[in-house]
Amino acid sequence: MISVKAPGKLYIAGEYAVVETGQPAILVALDQFVYVNLEKSNDLGSIISKQYKENSLYWKREGNQIIFDNRDNPFHYILSAINLVEEYAQSLGKKMEFYHLKIDSELDSPDGKKYGLGSSAAVTVATIKALSEFYELNLSKEHLFKLASIAHLNVQGNGSLGDIAASVYGGWIAYHSFDKEWLKVAQRSYTISELLDLNWPNLKVTQLTPPDNLNLLIGWTGSPASTSHLVDAVALHKANNQNKYNHFLENSWKCIDTMITGFKENSLSKIQESLIYNRELLRNLASLSSVEIETPLLTKLITSAEKFGGAAKTSGAGGGDCGIVLIDKSMNVEPLFAYWKENGIVPLSLHVYQD
Known part of the structure; x- marks a missing residue:
């Protein structure tokens, strides 16, 4: 076997x-x-x-x-x-x-x-x-x-x-x-x-090696999304907005490059700032392509996490599924989880797997 x-x-x-x-x-x-x-x-x-x-x-x-x-x-x-x-x-x-x-x-x-x-x-x-x-x-x-x-x-x-x-x-x-x-x-x-x-x-x-104080939180909104369909929908619109789409690609590259530097410098704050910026880029892309990447429940997940000192955004294609939070390990996240549960968001007890 x-x-x-x-x-x-x-x-x-x-x-x-x-x-x-x-x-x-x-x-x-x-x-x-x-x-x-x-x-x-x-x-x-x-x-x-x-x-x-x-x-x-x-x-x-x-x-x-x-x-x-x-x-x-x-x-x-x-x-x-x-x-x-x-x-x-x-x-x-x-x-x-x-x-x-x-x-x-x-x-x-x-x-x-x-x-x-x-x-x-x-x-x-x-x-x-x-x-x-x-x-x-x-x-x-x-x-x-x-x-x-x-x-x-x-x-x-x-x-x-x-x-x-x-x-x-x-x-x-x-x-x-x-x-x-x-x-x-x-x-x-x-x-x-x-x-x-x-x-x-x-x-x-x-x-990449994450900073020692980085804590990854994951919330599931209970609404599965089709990555393939969402990617196709964005692709259909980019031809009509090629300049703006190219601008999105350029900014996304810079954003991820800065985030990678944050990992290399062991800087949670730089990683969080990049995550917040990446969220804004995705929101602009959603507006550009008329695709709902950040659903109302994902927005609620994100804004609630920010109130607790975390940086948050959708994960993957969005349209449902999971939101992620990067937060300092010293923060008590139980009140955040309680708020999520009250609002139909399921905290997933998952951890990073190192092969």
């Missing part, structure tokens, strides 16, 4: 801008996980998830190809990861086998709602980790990131892949988005093995 896990994530700053090539963002990996157990089988494979009991998926082989009978299934990212890893494994001369995959996720609420913690990225990473161990591929973190990014993009089609980076590397990271158009072209010219060894244009992942 092979057992692996991959953590969820939250965006700290740099959302929306980071979908553009080379743009930076800061993310953090969290101690809630997707777990994948893999067990070798003889003549039948399966993918079973506790979250989708009624949609468990069974498959057979025709030669080295996996054949699925179920046409409507919730496992697109898992299937994409399987197909990609098996293609890579075959290129290395590995014999294809049958196996049972069992998947469990802590990244959703008990009633199945998503917290916005990057469950699709985490399940992609965890699946590839399990198969890498099964086929003895000995993937480095860089290669794991690249494989997971390709598998994820094959399904989602957009996004920055920062959530993949957080799930692979753990801890606090600064992530610079790679050139996804280059990757599309490169996939037609290079084998998977060659792609993994190439330098991907603009890709950069840097581990």
Whole structure:
């Protein structure tokens, strides 16, 4: 039995801008996980998830190809990861086998709602980790990131892949988005093995060390949001407001660069100032694109946190899901949590996961 896990994530700053090539963002990996157990089988494979009991998926082989009978299934990212890893494994001369995959996720609420913690990225990473161990591929973190990014993009089609980076590397990271158009072209010219060894244009992942007095608080508004749809909505409007959008990108870059300096200088105040500025940039982007990034409940989360001396903003695409607060560890946050609960905001007891 092979057992692996991959953590969820939250965006700290740099959302929306980071979908553009080379743009930076800061993310953090969290101690809630997707777990994948893999067990070798003889003549039948399966993918079973506790979250989708009624949609468990069974498959057979025709030669080295996996054949699925179920046409409507919730496992697109898992299937994409399987197909990609098996293609890579075959290129290395590995014999294809049958196996049972069992998947469990802590990244959703008990009633199945998503917290916005990057469950699709985490399940992609965890699946590839399990198969890498099964086929003895000995993937480095860089290669794991690249494989997971390709598998994820094959399904989602957009996004920055920062959530993949957080799930692979753990801890606090600064992530610079790679050139996804280059990757599309490169996939037609290079084998998977060659792609993994190439330098991907603009890709950069840097581990960050937070100040000792930094406390990260997370509040969930109970309203799941679709990142893909929100990113698409912003993309539709940017063509009509290209100058203003370019200005947003320029300011976001400067903001994240200043925040990274705050981490390097161990300065909570500089990080907080950058977070507040990033919130304003996102509010301006929302106005520009007519997309609701900061919902009324997220605004309430943010303004209440500011009254307690914290800096706060939406996390990720917004439109619901989570808000984050960066606050000094010396502050008593229980009154803030009490206010959140009174107003329908769920404090999530999550901590930074360091791989």
